Amino acid sequence: MKFMEGVNKMFDRIGVIGSGSGGRAIAGMVANKGYKVTLGYRTKRKVATIKKRKTLEVCGALEKDVKLESVTNNVQNLVENSNIILIVVPANAHDAVIDQIAPYLVDGQIVLLNPGRTWGAINAYNRLKQLRPNLEIFIGETQTLLYTCRAIDDRGVHILKVKDEVDCCFYPESDNILMEDIISEMLPTLNIIDDIRQTSLNNIGSIVHPATVLLNSGAISRQQEFLFYSEGMTRAVVNVLEAIDEERCTVIKRAGLESKSLLQWLGDVYGCYEDNLFDAFRNVSCYADIKAPPKLEMRYVLEDVPTGLVPLASLGDYYGINTPNIDSIIQLASCMFNRDFMNLGRTIDRIGVPEEILHHHIIPDLASYFTEAMFS
Amino acid sequence: MKFMEGVNKMFDRIGVIGSGSGGRAIAGMVANKGYKVTLGYRTKRKVATIKKRKTLEVCGALEKDVKLESVTNNVQNLVENSNIILIVVPANAHDAVIDQIAPYLVDGQIVLLNPGRTWGAINAYNRLKQLRPNLEIFIGETQTLLYTCRAIDDRGVHILKVKDEVDCCFYPESDNILMEDIISEMLPTLNIIDDIRQTSLNNIGSIVHPATVLLNSGAISRQQEFLFYSEGMTRAVVNVLEAIDEERCTVIKRAGLESKSLLQWLGDVYGCYEDNLFDAFRNVSCYADIKAPPKLEMRYVLEDVPTGLVPLASLGDYYGINTPNIDSIIQLASCMFNRDFMNLGRTIDRIGVPEEILHHHIIPDLASYFTEAMFS
CATH class of the missing domain: 3.40.50.720 (NAD(P)-binding Rossmann-like Domain)
Structure with missing residues (x-):
């Protein structure tokens, strides 16, 4: 000690x-x-x-x-x-x-x-x-x-x-x-x-931010104000968020991890237990005052697409799981922002995520490793 | 006579x-x-x-x-x-x-x-x-x-x-x-x-309407007013419209038809000759007063996706041409509207478009047909 x-x-x-x-x-x-x-x-x-x-x-x-x-x-x-x-x-x-x-x-x-x-x-x-x-x-x-x-x-x-x-x-x-x-x-x-x-892989921001920005992009570009969560997440937007989250959960389960839905996550993190996402986003008190971003070019897309959605799509591809809604958001964001997010982003190949992490994740025996490291 | x-x-x-x-x-x-x-x-x-x-x-x-x-x-x-x-x-x-x-x-x-x-x-x-x-x-x-x-x-x-x-x-x-x-x-x-x-195949509405509605869907659902063409078609939206139109032109060319870009079309039909779509949509006088639809559920999506974008995607698929932006709009619209537009819509298989129209389009010799029909 x-x-x-x-x-x-x-x-x-x-x-x-x-x-x-x-x-x-x-x-x-x-x-x-x-x-x-x-x-x-x-x-x-x-x-x-x-x-x-x-x-x-x-x-x-x-x-x-x-x-x-x-x-x-x-x-x-x-x-x-x-x-x-x-x-x-x-x-x-x-x-x-x-x-x-x-x-x-x-x-x-x-x-x-x-x-x-x-x-x-x-x-x-x-x-x-x-x-x-x-x-x-x-x-x-x-x-x-x-x-x-x-x-x-x-x-x-x-x-x-x-x-x-x-x-x-x-x-x-x-x-x-x-x-x-x-x-x-x-x-x-x-x-x-x-x-x-x-x-x-529990990168919740990437599930929530990009789709909401894209489907509200007109209003953001025109600087029509709205509250990002309680007003930006309309019924139609929430349908897309649910579909994206379902794709994420399917990929995560396939990786052998426990998957927690966005709805559960809002309950666990913010103590907001609702039976549907539409109501949940309206009842998280931390979200209540958060306004829409003043412009499109900000981290909700520029960060969350390449370092959140792209790796999920890539992982889905690796496992043979379709992620059509995630793919669509990446595609449209790439087009709207004139950037090839799929090729700039964190795909498995580009990052070089090792096979054993993707497929047969073996937690090393840490105790023995530590002992070895200290006394060798 | x-x-x-x-x-x-x-x-x-x-x-x-x-x-x-x-x-x-x-x-x-x-x-x-x-x-x-x-x-x-x-x-x-x-x-x-x-x-x-x-x-x-x-x-x-x-x-x-x-x-x-x-x-x-x-x-x-x-x-x-x-x-x-x-x-x-x-x-x-x-x-x-x-x-x-x-x-x-x-x-x-x-x-x-x-x-x-x-x-x-x-x-x-x-x-x-x-x-x-x-x-x-x-x-x-x-x-x-x-x-x-x-x-x-x-x-x-x-x-x-x-x-x-x-x-x-x-x-x-x-x-x-x-x-x-x-x-x-x-x-x-x-x-x-x-x-x-x-x-x-010159179904221009389907190129223009659905993407603009989707990317403005937040504002439409919140009933934040805007002019559909001159304000709804922001730079980011126009990027998507251009990409969709390029996909349409590629498919149409592959079918052996002359393709006219959306920009050319706006010139020919409305006499509005600009060197880019963003300006063109702002300068078509017929478009100037057209407001955004008051709700999402209307023909700009419900008609134009299944009877415009779906057949284009299906035709692209038939020819082996990728249409990622068209596909993305169909996917997100399906999710937002809770309808499987790809399966409800006018795919080649569902309509039963004959091979000769898709691949080796032969205009029948009408004169001889007519003579035959009249005197047989």
Whole structure:
């Protein structure tokens, strides 16, 4: 125990890449625990006050001005000054971030994608193996953002809710046991699980967001306002969401995983138990005030299609399961946005998801692995 | 010539099935020419004044109160009192109408679908062959409605524009030569052409309507008003329309027909020559005032998907041409409307489109056929 405590204290410098609401929230929470946090940004204007004061104004779940070690757009500095790198950007930007940090990573560092969306950690692992074949680092993904939060101007963040428990898994999964204490120390609400498919395939946003945006695209482009969930999810839209979710559940079951329907998920996560999706979306209190996005080009499509729907369609294809509604959303989104999401996105081939994860998922005997690793 | 004039005068009693704007317009125009017209309706309330007065109030291209022979919901009476039956209902109702009139049809009658949408005449021909194998009638289709018009209450119709020329074809095409004079006498703007694929496959409404409705479905369901063409066809929507039109043109070219792009078509039909679809839809004056439909469940989807997009997808499939955007619209519409449009719609198999029309289209030698028919 003493040994691990000593190890954990060595991981005291955190680099957060991404200074949107999620990045600010996680930076504020860990800095408040005493970690030395470097916040990385891309657009100076958006973090001007944070940068000037080296301070995050946090309110909500935490009410405090939190000091940061540094606020920088210099990736090299950030990576070299951190033991743990938290990547908190839309998943469609993961590749670009991995490419940027790759030259500066050193053995033993921890990279956590927050969240990874589907196959985030496997993608990062394989990409780094190509760029830096001999590098030995730890790469993990969380299942979703840890906080419900909103950025406040260029000054801080409002943390509306700390989610009770968010799954987290490293890749390969055998790394989990080495990471568990370090991660729990830093972010206690993270729950390490030993199945990367669980953190990757329960990507609910991708089931809900893209179809709703597409079928409301006229109104969004015309800037006709509506509440995204309670008004955007009309009966016809909900029919499509149900069909997409059914396709997801079929694929997930075929992978040998327990599948939880969107309706069940809304019950479990938000305590909203209704007998149909239409009513459920109208009765989740967290959703009540969420407005439609002000423009089409945002993460509900640009992130959720390539890193959520595309991997599901690809997995369905691998198993010989038809996913016509998912395919249709990918196709129309590609056409509307002039991007070939199917080829840009996270297909099994493009990511290089290993056979054993797809077909005969064997959880390694972690205890014996750990013993071996420690004493060999 | 005298002989044909005599024949034509025998076709002086017209039954119009359908009392919406199109049915009223055609009934008014032919009644005004001296034909005895029976107008068939389904919902009495909608034609109450027309029925009470046996008169259509016509304004616009024709300014006149036009006397009708009869206004009835009795199909048997209508069929038995007509030499020519004009079917002016949404094409997804053709099967039901054919089934209703079938028992009362007699040899020598003319049935004209106005319009037929894709494969309308072939469908009606084959359906009647099954119901009444020995019946010998003439079945034709027009390419589109003959008039731009709007119903006026339960009283009449406003004919905004008589279209310059509308293609018309009978099936089999060898019947055209027998029909030409009779049809031209009754409806001079009809242009008989000898290729049923031309009247069937230039179904522009199906390219334009369903995708625009689906991608604006949220706004339509919420009754957020917008102009269907100039506001509903956003950049993203137009991207989809272009892709669908490209798929249609590829299929049509493969069938050996000249294909005209939607952009060219808008130029030819409306004199609106722009270099892109987005601007073109904003500059067609006829489109300027057309509002979005007040609800989703209307012919832009219910008619245009099964009798326009489904036959195109099916034809593409037959030729081995991918139509992913058309397929996606059919799939999502099926899901949103809870109907299996692909199986309800006009696939090649379901209609029984003959091989020679699909693959080796041979226009019969009409002159020799005619001579033979007259003197044998």
